[in-house]
Amino acid sequence: MHDAVRLSAPIEVTGDDVERALFEQSTDELAVARVFDRLRGAPAERAAEALNHALEVDIFEVLAQGWARVPAVRSAVQRSALMEVPPALVNLGRHNIASTSRVVLDSSVAQSALPPLTLTLEIVADVLSATLAAREGRIELVALGEASVVARLKYKSVLVKEHATGVSGVLRDPFKRQPSAPDRQASVDIQI
Amino acid sequence: MRVQISWLLSATLLFGATAATAQSFPCASVAPEVRDRVREAGACRDATPGDAEPTDAAPASSTVTVRLSDGTVVRVPREISSITSDGRKRAAVDETAARAKVLPPPEPEASGDPAPAPQKVEVPDGSLAGAAGTTPVTAPPTAAAASSAPAPATDVAPAPAAAPVPASEPTAPPAPRGRPPIAFPANAALVLGAGVLLGLLFGALLMRQWLRRREPAADVIAAPPPLYQHQQPVETGAGDVSETGAAPEIRFAARREPGETTIVMAPLRDADQVAIEQASDHHA
Numbered sequence: 001m002h003d004a005v006r007l008s009a010p011i012e013v014t015g016d017d018v019e020r021a022l023f024e025q026s027t028d029e030l031a032v033a034r035v036f037d038r039l040r041g042a043p044a045e046r047a048a049e050a051l052n053h054a055l056e057v058d059i060f061e062v063l064a065q066g067w068a069r070v071p072a073v074r075s076a077v078q079r080s081a082l083m084e085v086p087p088a089l090v091n092l093g094r095h096n097i098a099s100t101s102r103v104v105l106d107s108s109v110a111q112s113a114l115p116p117l118t119l120t121l122e123i124v125a126d127v128l129s130a131t132l133a134a135r136e137g138r139i140e141l142v143a144l145g146e147a148s149v150v151a152r153l154k155y156k157s158v159l160v161k162e163h164a165t166g167v168s169g170v171l172r173d174p175f176k177r178q179p180s181a182p183d184r185q186a187s188v189d190i191q192i
Numbered sequence: 193m194r195v196q197i198s199w200l201l202s203a204t205l206l207f208g209a210t211a212a213t214a215q216s217f218p219c220a221s222v223a224p225e226v227r228d229r230v231r232e233a234g235a236c237r238d239a240t241p242g243d244a245e246p247t248d249a250a251p252a253s254s255t256v257t258v259r260l261s262d263g264t265v266v267r268v269p270r271e272i273s274s275i276t277s278d279g280r281k282r283a284a285v286d287e288t289a290a291r292a293k294v295l296p297p298p299e300p301e302a303s304g305d306p307a308p309a310p311q312k313v314e315v316p317d318g319s320l321a322g323a324a325g326t327t328p329v330t331a332p333p334t335a336a337a338a339s340s341a342p343a344p345a346t347d348v349a350p351a352p353a354a355a356p357v358p359a360s361e362p363t364a365p366p367a368p369r370g371r372p373p374i375a376f377p378a379n380a381a382l383v384l385g386a387g388v389l390l391g392l393l394f395g396a397l398l399m400r401q402w403l404r405r406r407e408p409a410a411d412v413i414a415a416p417p418p419l420y421q422h423q424q425p426v427e428t429g430a431g432d433v434s435e436t437g438a439a440p441e442i443r444f445a446a447r448r449e450p451g452e453t454t455i456v457m458a459p460l461r462d463a464d465q466v467a468i469e470q471a472s473d474h475h476a
Contacts, residue, residue, distance in 0.1 A: 038442065047444040054446040066455035094458035101451035108443045121448065 004169030005060040005141065011121075011151045011163045012052045015045035018105075021117055021155045022047075029115045038109060047105060054103050055121070059149065059167055062123055064139050066097030067132055073139065081137025089142065090132040099123045103153070119160060122152040125167070144170040206390060235379075 019040055026033035039047070067073050076088040105117040129145030144167065153161040219227050219236040230236050259265045 043442045043444075046442075047446075050444040050446040054448045057448075062453060065453040069453070069455050070457070092457075096456045096458070097453065098456070099451065099453040102449040104447050104449060106445045106447075108441075110441060 005144070005167060006169050007057070007059050007149060007165050008168045009163070009165040010052075011055040011057060011153070011161070011165075013048050013055070013153060013161050015041070015048045017153075017161050018044040018047045018051065021119060021158075021160045024155045024158050025115070025117050032114055035109045035114065039107070047107065051103060051105055051119075054105075055153075057121075057123065057151075059123075059125070060141065062099045063097055063125060063127070063130075063147075064141075065099065066095075066125075067092065067130065067139060073132060073134065076134035077137055077139060080134040087133040087135035087140070090134065092127070092130040092132065094126075094128050095130075097123075097125045097127065099125075117155070120154045120156075122154065123149060124152075125149045141170065201393070206386070 022032060022036060022039055022044065026036045032039075068077065070090075070092065073090050073092075076090055079085060080088060099122070101121045101123075103119040103121050105119070107114045107117070125147055126149075127145065127147040129143075130147075131142040131144075133140040133142050147167040149165050149167060151161075151163040151165075152159060153163075219231050219238050222230045222236055227236075231238070256269075257265055257267050
């Protein structure tokens with residue numbers, strides 16, 4: 001089931017977005033300003049392609065890392081890891097999960113490396129409800145209520161890209177889960 | 193090789209200029225207006241007794257004696273007559289010299305008027321022609337004092353009272369002279385030209401050396417500043433781009449570094465915001 005959890009629309013940037021970010025970077029970095037004209041156009045499009053590969057976010061991992069910070073979930077996972085007990089189900093009400101990560105674009109022109117373009121990716125997921133199961137020290141997603149995701153890509157304080165989407169591929173009703181679909185355990189490290 | 197040729201040329205010019213300026217000429221051949229200045233500059237030498245009295249027959253045989261209207265007797269080289277045919281003044285001197293050879297020596301007692309003692313101005317070489325040809329040469333002060341109306345030597349007409357040629361004056365054909373009659377202007381022009389050429393040559397050499405020394409520094413200055421050097425090697429991944437041959441190669445690589453994740457629970461609507469229930473295989 002976890003393999004089916006994904007963003008309804010992936011986070012993507014375009015060449016114009018990259019040019020905007022590079023322009024903002026050129027105001028700070030003289031080396032980028034010198035070659036900014038060379039980076040525009042087709043090179044920026046290719047840079048956007050590279051960034052889009054890095055922006056392929058596994059939304060389940062993002063959500064699981066947030067769920068693991070809930071004390072009830074953490075204790076259930078710890079208990080399932082220590083004892084062979086039946087999986088514990090955890091129902092979470094409405095909550096917001098915010099994740100912040102860095103997306104770094106390394107570029108080189110004529111064998112000379114430019115200062116890396118460091119972007120900040122903020123993902124905010126507004127989850128109406130979630131049903132989790134703790135088994136063998138891991139978190140399993142049983143059901144997920146309505147969830148909306150807003151992704152913001154920033155260069156420092158300058159917004160480069162904002163993307164709003166939803167989460168698809170999850171069961172809304174935990175009682176209608178299909179046994180044929182294999183559940184995937186999230187790899188969340190929890191301090192025991 | 194070029195430098196060696198340039199130095200050789202410079203040495204040749206310098207030697208030529210030195211040789212040309214080493215030949216001094218008598219100050220008597222210089223115009224009186226500039227004679228003192230030329231003498232002070234060392235460009236001429238005063239007549240010496242050795243110069244006044246030729247010791248060998250060749251110089252003496254190449255001069256003719258001219259008596260001016262004021263009675264001054266001047267010894268003029270013979271070749272003057274051959275090179276001063278274009279000027280009236282030079283022609284007069286030439287004619288005077290020619291007549292001096294033909295006319296018999298006058299008898300001082302014939303006129304009854306005691307003629308003033310002929311004062312000879314001996315010129316050792318033919319440089320007098322240049323001075324005579326360029327500026328009117330006035331009679332020496334002593335001659336001027338003796339004569340009430342001194343006239344320029346070139347204005348001397350073929351007077352019937354031309355000075356007789358002494359018997360002792362030889363009339364042999366003049367020997368060839370290597371130096372042109374107009375010596376001073378030629379030497380000055382030569383020296384000036386040699387100096388200018390040497391100056392230009394040395395200037396060119398100095399400029400060449402300066403440019404050679406400047407080339408490496410100019411290359412360093414003209415080199416574009418290096419781009420930002422990253423400490424870590426650049427990852428080459430899916431973003432590698434190979435531009436066309438003219439455009440520089442531009443490569444991109446992107447990665448995502450995990451950060452923090454926080455969760456904020458909404459305000460509790462009831463006590464069971466987080467409900468944990470123990471599943472059991474039996475219940476399943």
